Amino acid sequence: MAKVSIFVGSMYGNAENLANDSAEFLNKSGHEASVIEPASIVDVTQAENILFISSTTGSGDIPDNLLPLFLQMQSEFPMLTGKKVAVIALGDSSYGDTYCGAGKQIDALIEELNATRAQPRLDIDACEYFEPWEPAEPWLQALAKNL
Numbered sequence: 001m002a003k004v005s006i007f008v009g010s011m012y013g014n015a016e017n018l019a020n021d022s023a024e025f026l027n028k029s030g031h032e033a034s035v036i037e038p039a040s041i042v043d044v045t046q047a048e049n050i051l052f053i054s055s056t057t058g059s060g061d062i063p064d065n066l067l068p069l070f071l072q073m074q075s076e077f078p079m080l081t082g083k084k085v086a087v088i089a090l091g092d093s094s095y096g097d098t099y100c101g102a103g104k105q106i107d108a109l110i111e112e113l114n115a116t117r118a119q120p121r122l123d124i125d126a127c128e129y130f131e132p133w134e135p136a137e138p139w140l141q142a143l144a145k146n147l
């Protein structure tokens, strides 16, 4: 059993729903997952394992509800050494170069913070999947084994 803190960035609820469904799935898989919202830097430093689930807004930007935490992580730079961290990015490939920009920014930051990647990032394209759960489920199944 592993404890997983889920941090979510969402404008219109897609990533939010996926975060809640992911917590339920991980709990059914025998882990102890919860969506932390609003989250502060202390939630990050105290987390055992972390799952970021974020959509992209604007032009490759991080949603307003996750941005303060992201900026705080950038400025305070809490090392994530020894923590297993994974990222699910929601986006839309019709946005071109900024596709999944928020998830990519988070992914780059956790790399700099020396996190152990539990899984390669999952990018979910709204053009391809109407329902993000479809690609997320097998990815979460693999994550549940890696925790």
Ligand SMILES: Cc1cc2nc3c(=O)[nH]c(=O)nc-3n(C[C@H](O)[C@H](O)[C@H](O)COP(=O)(O)O)c2cc1C
Binding pocket: 009, 010, 011, 012, 013, 014, 015, 016, 055, 056, 057, 058, 059, 060, 061, 063, 090, 091, 092, 093, 095, 098, 099, 100, 101, 126
């Ligand atoms: C105003 C707006 C801007 C967006 N900008 C981007 C973008 O730059 N890159 C991208 O991949 N997706 C972009 N998207 C697509 C969303 O990330 C995608 O629809 C996602 O599923 C929304 O999830 P949410 O409801 O959790 O915010 C944008 C969507 C909207 C409405």
